[in-house]
Amino acid sequence: MQRELVHTSIMSSKDHPTADWIFSDVKKEIPKISFGTVYRNLGQLVEKGLIRIIQLDGIAHYDGNVAPHNHFICNECNSIYDFELDNEDFISQVEVKNHHHVSGYQLMLTGTCNKCNIN
Amino acid sequence: MQRELVHTSIMSSKDHPTADWIFSDVKKEIPKISFGTVYRNLGQLVEKGLIRIIQLDGIAHYDGNVAPHNHFICNECNSIYDFELDNEDFISQVEVKNHHHVSGYQLMLTGTCNKCNIN
DNA sequence: TATTAAATAGGAATGATTCCTATTTATATA
DNA sequence: TATATAAATAGGAATCATTCCTATTTAATA
Numbered sequence: 001m002q003r004e005l006v007h008t009s010i011m012s013s014k015d016h017p018t019a020d021w022i023f024s025d026v027k028k029e030i031p032k033i034s035f036g037t038v039y040r041n042l043g044q045l046v047e048k049g050l051i052r053i054i055q056l057d058g059i060a061h062y063d064g065n066v067a068p069h070n071h072f073i074c075n076e077c078n079s080i081y082d083f084e085l086d087n088e089d090f091i092s093q094v095e096v097k098n099h100h101h102v103s104g105y106q107l108m109l110t111g112t113c114n115k116c117n118i119n
Numbered sequence: 120m121q122r123e124l125v126h127t128s129i130m131s132s133k134d135h136p137t138a139d140w141i142f143s144d145v146k147k148e149i150p151k152i153s154f155g156t157v158y159r160n161l162g163q164l165v166e167k168g169l170i171r172i173i174q175l176d177g178i179a180h181y182d183g184n185v186a187p188h189n190h191f192i193c194n195e196c197n198s199i200y201d202f203e204l205d206n207e208d209f210i211s212q213v214e215v216k217n218h219h220h221v222s223g224y225q226l227m228l229t230g231t232c233n234k235c236n237i238n
Numbered sequence: 239t240a241t242t243a244a245a246t247a248g249g250a251a252t253g254a255t256t257c258c259t260a261t262t263t264a265t266a267t268a
Numbered sequence: 269t270a271t272a273t274a275a276a277t278a279g280g281a282a283t284c285a286t287t288c289c290t291a292t293t294t295a296a297t298a
Binding site for chain 2: 254255257258263
Binding site: 055056057058059060070072074075081083085086087088089090091093094097098099100101102103104105106107108109110111112113114117 | 174175176177178179189191193194200202204205206207208209210212213216217218219220221222223224225226227228229230231232233236
């Protein structure tokens, strides 16, 4: 089943690949795979909660890490780094101050990563 | 100049309108305006820092509020609310722990807004 | 094995956005 | 003011990621 190949492709790439990249990658194993199949399986994997989708400048990236975490995008090398926070008090802040009920969030920082940042 | 009309259209809409919405809105004043003009002017306004762009499910929304603030998206009515935080210690957390240099960020919470949330 | 359901390839269709070009409008300069 | 130059525009074609459609293949089940 191609769905598993799509899944392992995402998991093995420690990056946050696009549908296009995944397509090319899986194609190495199954040359006849089609774009439709990749997208359909990506959708199903997202629905099952096995992967996450990250919209970046209007194009979708996929993330095999479904544990709660955040993303840092380097403006120079365009790498996407994961990071975790010690406390996420902004959730309770918003619930208390604005009386919304928060069920999810996405935090994305941008800047220069430690590799590009030549101090 | 149409650029100003595009700008005031965004400012007057207290929402976070899409290019499509802005196009329709400005069209009321200038029926001959084209999509190309709207997009070109939106791009220039973003470049000048007069508006901000928010990517949401792969389509661009525009925000006339350029002061630092965050967004809450209601899953039920799809409204986008602005909110501010008292402290944003996640920036220093990431700079200290991951040694990246942070120059900007985007925080987006999702959930049920106080209007949809019938307690 | 026969029957039914799910998955697939391939390509067409869609929709947001960008690009291109001839024309119009604004700006600067003599 | 008249003229040259630059910026802005309309309109539509082109692009690109994504979705949709359909005939065919594969898997699951009785």
